Amino acid sequence: MTLQRMDNIGIVVEDLDAAVAFFTALGMEVEGRAQIEGLFADHAVGLDGVRSDMAMMRTPDGHSKLELAQYHAPAAVRDGSPNPQPNTLGLHRVMFAVEDLDDTVARLRSHGAELIGEVAQYKDIYRLCYLRGPSGIILALAEQIG
Structure with a gap:
């Protein structure tokens, strides 16, 4: 079995509409929006009571995507500084x-x-x-x- 592709990068945001507007201004296109909730979401994410809105953004060439998600339940959490530095461990x-x-x-x-x-x-x-x-x-x- 081989890797087929990197499908997307997920980013949790506080305001989905503002994030969509921001990445649209960058030049990305909205591929779709959805409300995500229910047992599927709970099992896939590993949290109970998931209720979120998401938007899939794609680059103009169609090769790269960002999944923007705003969690309504459970509430999104912020680890560490509200504005981590570029050298902070993890994806930033x-x-x-x-x-x-x-x-x-x-x-x-x-x-x-x-x-x-x-x-x-x-x-x-x-x-x-x-x-x-x-x-x-x-x-x-x-x-x-x-």
């Missing part, structure tokens, strides 16, 4: 390749994103930055320049 950032870094940052700022550091250039190859989006999600953006 998702990187996207973009065509125009400055335009993308400007669009995302209108949805509350904040630069963590600053836009930096790696040799004559990439311009990169990290920014924080809804629910503390860290995005890395890279524009190939060379």
Whole structure:
């Protein structure tokens, strides 16, 4: 048996509509939305009384997806700092390749994103930055320049 593909990355958010708007501004597309609850959800997630809303977002090329989930029950929990640093153990950032870094940052700022550091250039190859989006999600953006 072999691995077929990575299907998606799941991110729990506080405000699903704000997260959908944020990732739509980035250029992702909503593939679908659903309410998730019942024994299936309880068994799959390993929690009792799961009730959540989710949105599946996909990149324009259709190869990558984010599953955004807002838990209503049991309530979402936050471990540690409300704004973990990029070097915190665990999954904390998702990187996207973009065509125009400055335009993308400007669009995302209108949805509350904040630069963590600053836009930096790696040799004559990439311009990169990290920014924080809804629910503390860290995005890395890279524009190939060379």
